[in-house]
Amino acid sequence: MTAVRATSLALRYGRTTALEDVSFSLRTGVTGLLGPNGAGKTTLLRIVATALPADGGTLRILGHDPGTPPGRLAVRRRLGYLPQDPGFHPSFTAFEFVDYVAILKELTHRSARHAEVARVLSAVGLDDRRRSRIRTLSGGMRQRLALAAALVGDPDLVILDEPTVGLDPEQRLRFRELIADLGERKTVLLSTHQTEDVMSLCQEVVVLDRGRVRFEGTPSELAGLAAGRVWTSTQRQAGALASWRTGTGLHRHVGDPPPGAALVEPSIEDGYLTLVGAATGAEAPATAGGAR
Amino acid sequence: MTATSTLAPAPARPTPSSTDGRRQALLALARFEAFRMLRHPLTIAAALLFLGPWLWGWLSGSANRYPVLSDELIVIQLLALPILGGSALIVANLVTLRAHRHKVDASYDVLVLPPAWRLGGFLLALLSLAGVSLLLVGVRVGVSALLPGAVGSVDVATLVTPAALVLLLGAVGVFCGVLIRSVLVAPLAVLLVLVLELVATMPSIIGTGWRFLLPVYASEFPVPVPASVSDRPAARHLAYLVGLTVLLVAAVLARAAARRSFVAAALSVGLILAVGGGLTQSWPDPGMAAARATVEDRPASIQSCVTRADVTYCFFDGFGGFVSGWDEVVTSVRAVVPDSAASSGPPLAVRQRVPLEEISAYQTGSIAEAVRTVAAWKTADAAAGTPEAVRVGTEWGDARASAVLAAGVAYRLMAGEAFDGGFSLCGARAALLVWLVGQASPTTLAGMRSLDETSMGALSFSDVSTLFGISAPDRAAAPALALLKRPSAEVPPLVERHWAELTARDTPLERFGAIFGVPVQPLSPEEGEGLCTT
Structure with a gap:
């Protein structure tokens, strides 16, 4: 099933063209987004994450048009987004932080929400640090915590902007396992500079360069x-x-x-x-x- | 990482949100934020600062004045604004700016609950701070009400006002956070609040009409007054504060692009309450002038009286709790006075007085007016069947007030009439009065010493309610203070035996010294007995 279908997307910042005629589609599985610095990867991810509207083209996400408020809302209910530099509240515990995100995702039933928070924390291996203040967590742990926040609510579409940056090889491996597992049931869009990530994780690859899609296909292609x-x-x-x-x-x-x-x-x-x-x-x- | 983790399937997908779901998320967010706000170090520090000094004063016994609950509530308001309100402002501001400060906006921007609802959650969470404020105020007022000698009544609107102030300043904190993304703004806003508070405590520098537009206003009078003449339109002021809060809520939600109909409704309600409450609280009360005239000039018509032994005590409504204390002082002064003196003249009466015009922050009284007032009081007392009543104020419980009443009673017993102003007492009478006050009880002695510390050249027994204090020159007070160091059993028989001589106007101080065997300083050339005409 096609989760995301973009047709001729465009976005300009003043005179600068950030994206032009970008078309691609995403299905269940992990799709890697590759491209040099300044290619427009983060901009494209933000558009797909509904954080930024496109100037032109059409975009359907999970069957909804994110250009309309109801469509945007419907998408957000089924979306998990890990930005490139996720922020944290240092005084929150790991559990509180994910719980807070869960509330903002409108998971309202208290016990169910807490069970869900426990599930995602366990999934990213932070089960034993749930009561730790974020300020006491290492960089890798924080990155996993950000992933847990993105995964809370069991989203159908997960957007990950360079999630393995700064991780040591072991942590990167663990991240890959997790994302691969996720890709079996969900649609994952993974922006990365690591071709190893693409090689080991992605069923599809989109290469973006200077705001245009230069390639869409399998890693072997x-x-x-x-x-x-x-x-x-x-x-x-x-x-x-x-x-x-x-x-x-x-x-x-x-x-x-x-x-x-x-x-x-x-x-x-x-x-x-x-x-x-x-x-x-x-x-x-x-x-x-x-x-x- | 030591263990292999895989993402277990979610037990059940969260229910798609409906309007109800959104409301529930709003409430869940408010609960979450409320919990964090209450745990914030600033909130805890504010609560300790609000209760701590009062609790210490109460436990250590240094806060010895009997609480007048209506007055206590005004003091509480003045404390609650900077302490509880100030902390609420800063905490609410920090909560509002938290996502921005920690750079989490990018993640939160794509979450389901819209910004306007998130701000709504912050605003709702402020109710927890308001609730705790109400609890703290309730504890203070409740404990005060249980203290011995507590008088006065609790007005619900005044009781709730500190919580409303906390809500208002909390909303200011959220508003500042929405408007300016800097944590420096909130402390500056608290500074502004402190300035407003300072202005509020100096009612004479702002007009009577304007003072109600401040978040708090101090009493027009420096002492407690009967409820019927308090000019505090508490309910309307509360409406005004709530109106301001609702207007801020509307502004915050408008800024966050909330639903227009909701913002418009909040704006309308806020305007009605703020403008309606703001205007009507300044309107003069047509019955107030008459009520004040009654309280000041003809209190007998609204006072209750009780008789203990053969002494009548008259008090304003709500002040009956002071009678026992008054009676203790009167009894202890009369105990050393010969029976013949105690029963001479009209029956002894003590009447509560409050000279409203003379002590109002908005009027400037003159000596001539005060003399006229005292004369009118004497006439009114006679007409009310309590001629030559000793006057007592609306504050009670501290040593000074006891000493002032003891002096009034002593003078009444010595002279057969109530003190009505004039110069210092002189001669043996002055020394006898000082001794009578000092011997009455350790409290009156302590009160007298306290008054002595703030007197220059003479020991003056006065408070704002007496208009004219009774004073004794230091030269006359000195032998009396020396006499107070003698064993208590030695002096009363001498007092009884020489009462007529000691209370005569022309008995010199040297005679007092001779009777009791205490040294008396010689009269200095610049110190003339002519000044002591009473």
Whole structure:
């Protein structure tokens, strides 16, 4: 079932075009949203999260038009949103914070609400810290708490804006498990710079660049964009679109291979670089791996 | 992370919201915020500050004045505004700004409960602070009412006013938070409240018509007055405060784009209450002038009287609780007076008096007016069947008031008439009066010493109710104070034996010294007996 269908979405900030002719659709499962800094990912997420109205185009979310107040309300009742920099009330306990969000989501029955809060806290592994003040939690715990707040009320559409930033490898792994589990039943839109996240989690990928959708398909299709265009050599090659030295001491190149080059299997990152690097002329992968 | 977590399916999807659901969410939010507001350190500190000093005064015995409940409520209002109201303002402001301060707006903006309803939740939560204020005020008034000697009555509107003030200032806190996103605004607003309070406690610097427009207003009189002449339109002022609160609520909701019909309704109700209450509370009461004239000049027509032994005590409605205390003082003064003196002249009476015109903050009385008032009182007392009644005020319970009454009774027994003003007592009479007051009880002695500390050149027994105090020069007070150090059994027989001589106008102070064997300072050249004409 299609949870989100966007057609020709557009948004301008004054003279700056943030989004133009953006069309995509989301179904049950995890869809990754990739793109360089300033591509418009957060803007697009905010539009889908009903925090921001689009200037043009049409958007249907869970069968509703978020452009109308009743439609927006209907969407919000089934939405979970984890923004890029979620804030917290330091003096609240973990339980109080999620409980507060649950109240604002209009979960009114006290005992049912508390059971729901306990469920999501348990899901993110904060069961034993529910009575801890947020100011005493580590960064990773806070990130999990923010995810718990997004998940409270069992939303059908979950929007996650770079949820794994700042997490250590173990925490990232745990996050992935959780999101993968969520994606089995829900529609998840995951904005990330981590191609590993996309590789391990996403059934679909949307690549956004300079406010336009450059790609929509499966991760393997994205990787496939670089098929026959990735090779290794002992030396750096100036003609490549992108090249870098790998841990093995060999140089990996993306671009048009020279005759006789040793072609290798492309990855999602290669596909992304083929797509975005070509457009920006960037010296990737520094572009793809950098923090926002 | 140590354990593997998976997202268990939710037991049941929350029920889609209806209007009822939204109302329930509003109430749940209000409950949540109320709990946090009540637990806020500032709220707890304010409650302690509000109750602590009063409780300490009560437990330590330093608050010895008998409570007049109507007056107590005015004091409570003046305290509640800056302490309870100020804390409510800051706490409400912090709650309103919390999402912004902690950068949670982005998350909250896409939640279901709209901003206007969230603000509604904050405003509703203020009811908890108002409820606690009412409880604190109730505790103070309730305990005061149970204290011995408590008099006066409790007006419901005045009782509720501190809670209304807390609501009003809490709404100001929310309004400030909506209008200006800075936590510095609330403390500044509290500062403004303090300035308004200062203005309110100085009624003479604002007109009579304007003072009711302040959140609180002090009494026009420095002492408790009978309820019939209190010019506090408490119910209308309460309506005015509630109206202001509703107007603020309307402004907050309008700013948050709440439903227009709701905002319009709140605006209408607020305007009606604020304008209606604000205007009508300033309207002069046509019956007030007559009521005041009665209280001041002809109190007998509205007072009740009781007789203890052969002494009549007359008091205003609600002040009957003071009679026992008055009687103790009168009895202890009469105990050392010869029977012949105690029964000479008209029967002894004590009448409660309050010179409204002379003590009003809005009038400036003159000595001549005070003399006329005292003369009128004497005439009225005679007409009421209590000629030469000793006057007593509307405050009771502290040592000074006991000493002033003891002096009035002593003078009445010595002179056969009530004191009606003039210069200091002189000679042996002055010393005898001081001794009579000091020996009556430890309380009157303490009161006299307290009065002595604030007197210059003479020991003056006066309070605002007596208009003219009885005073004895320090030279006359000194031998009496020395005599008070003697064993109590030695002096009364001498007093009884020499009563006629000691109470005669022309008996010099030296004679007092000779009778009791106490030193008397020689009269200095600048100190003339001619000043002591009474």
